[in-house]
Amino acid sequence: MVTLEEKVLAKNDELAAANRRWLAGRGIRTVNLMSSPGSGKTTLLERTIRDTGGTRPVAVVEGDQETRLDAERIRRTGCPVVQVNTGAGCHLDAAMLHGAMDRLSPADGSLLFVENVGNLVCPALFDLGEESKVVIISVTEGTDKPLKYPYMFAAADLVVVNKVDLLPYVDFDLGACRGYVASVNPRAEVVALSATRGDNVGSWYDWLAIS
Amino acid sequence: MVTLEEKVLAKNDELAAANRRWLAGRGIRTVNLMSSPGSGKTTLLERTIRDTGGTRPVAVVEGDQETRLDAERIRRTGCPVVQVNTGAGCHLDAAMLHGAMDRLSPADGSLLFVENVGNLVCPALFDLGEESKVVIISVTEGTDKPLKYPYMFAAADLVVVNKVDLLPYVDFDLGACRGYVASVNPRAEVVALSATRGDNVGSWYDWLAIS
Numbered sequence: 001m002v003t004l005e006e007k008v009l010a011k012n013d014e015l016a017a018a019n020r021r022w023l024a025g026r027g028i029r030t031v032n033l034m035s036s037p038g039s040g041k042t043t044l045l046e047r048t049i050r051d052t053g054g055t056r057p058v059a060v061v062e063g064d065q066e067t068r069l070d071a072e073r074i075r076r077t078g079c080p081v082v083q084v085n086t087g088a089g090c091h092l093d094a095a096m097l098h099g100a101m102d103r104l105s106p107a108d109g110s111l112l113f114v115e116n117v118g119n120l121v122c123p124a125l126f127d128l129g130e131e132s133k134v135v136i137i138s139v140t141e142g143t144d145k146p147l148k149y150p151y152m153f154a155a156a157d158l159v160v161v162n163k164v165d166l167l168p169y170v171d172f173d174l175g176a177c178r179g180y181v182a183s184v185n186p187r188a189e190v191v192a193l194s195a196t197r198g199d200n201v202g203s204w205y206d207w208l209a210i211s
Numbered sequence: 212m213v214t215l216e217e218k219v220l221a222k223n224d225e226l227a228a229a230n231r232r233w234l235a236g237r238g239i240r241t242v243n244l245m246s247s248p249g250s251g252k253t254t255l256l257e258r259t260i261r262d263t264g265g266t267r268p269v270a271v272v273e274g275d276q277e278t279r280l281d282a283e284r285i286r287r288t289g290c291p292v293v294q295v296n297t298g299a300g301c302h303l304d305a306a307m308l309h310g311a312m313d314r315l316s317p318a319d320g321s322l323l324f325v326e327n328v329g330n331l332v333c334p335a336l337f338d339l340g341e342e343s344k345v346v347i348i349s350v351t352e353g354t355d356k357p358l359k360y361p362y363m364f365a366a367a368d369l370v371v372v373n374k375v376d377l378l379p380y381v382d383f384d385l386g387a388c389r390g391y392v393a394s395v396n397p398r399a400e401v402v403a404l405s406a407t408r409g410d411n412v413g414s415w416y417d418w419l420a421i422s
Contacts, residue, residue, distance in 0.1 A: 065332065067359050142249045148278050
């Protein structure tokens with residue numbers, strides 16, 4: 001079983017490397033957004049597209065087990081988007097991103113967001129050929145998540161702590177959470193914001209270099 | 212790959228059937244709790260044990276990728292508990308429950324809670340030999356989750372909608388969510404409650420038949 005897993009991952013890594021070359025050749029910056037279901041990935045994308053539209057062309061690949069609900073939300077912002085449904089599958093892989101790029105044809109120089117299936121476990125294992133991995137957690141999920149799901153946080157370039165508008169109503173320690181992130185991944189940056197209300201989204205745009 | 216997956220699942224189903232026979236022979240009722248990370252599984256267990264302790268012996272198996280944090284929380288209630296760490300793994304399986312039962316030795320007639328790894332996708336595929344599957348979502352995760360993750364909701368005997376104390380601060384439509392659950396699984400019951408504040412936990416105890 002381990003051997004087969006290694007073969008599946010090796011094949012995925014080959015396809016991811018091809019994606020990475022194709023994207024780099026066109027100056028497309030690709031950001032893979034990963035989180036639990038309901039942490040606010042789509043809401044953050046909607047606000048990002050609306051706030052920064054025109055600064056740089058943006059395109060989106062939406063991953064979900066089922067439905068086109070998230071692609072429809074993104075389409076309403078006017079941004080090009082394709083939906084990938086994984087069925088019983090638990091993550092996007094490099095072949096799925098390749099197929100989605102074929103359908104999407106992102107413009108040269110684009111910012112390409114990939115919203116992964118909501119899952120704080122499996123997507124961490126699959127390189128898509130992206131430039132950056134962003135993990136989103138919300139303050140309603142509890143302070144201890146970086147310790148309990150360390151593989152995802154170890155893979156992150158940036159950790160977004162979302163829903164800070166709900167901090168008065170939940171038991172969440174932002175300082176402790178930052179410390180837990182640092183303990184599993186000292187190189188990860190952390191940005192705390194509210195995608196619904198807009199608190200501190202400027203730091204996210206700064207990180208994306210599209211402000 | 213499909214064939215191997217089928218073999219893995221068939222082997223798991225055999226072990227699950229053996230677990231089920233062993234548990235039934237001892238009058239142990241086993242409930243598998245599944246949800247996204249941070250939906251409140253452990254908090255609901257803490258309250259359940261404190262509110263109903265003595266009605267029936269309770270024991271808990273805690274699943275997480277890493278840490279013993281949840282087992283320590285349960286141990287503070289005085290309840291017997293064992294922690295299973297899956298490492299890079301994304302779900303509990305029947306062999307893991309078998310090993311945990313060996314270490315835990317739940318009393319005859321117990322109520323045995325199994326808290327799965329926080330993941331709204333993969334645990335749905337793996338029968339553990341439990342009597343009931345309970346899926347927990349929180350109102351902070353959004354109304355559309357049953358449609359986007361239908362495999363998990365199709366497997367559920369009961370859906371607990373948690374964190375109703377946060378309803379005034381988030382955009383969540385309980386009536387619509389009940390409809391979405393019914394559309395993917397007409398036989399599932401739905402109970403809305405707050406594990407932190409205690410709203411409507413009596414309905415949960417009624418369902419468990421330990422009130």
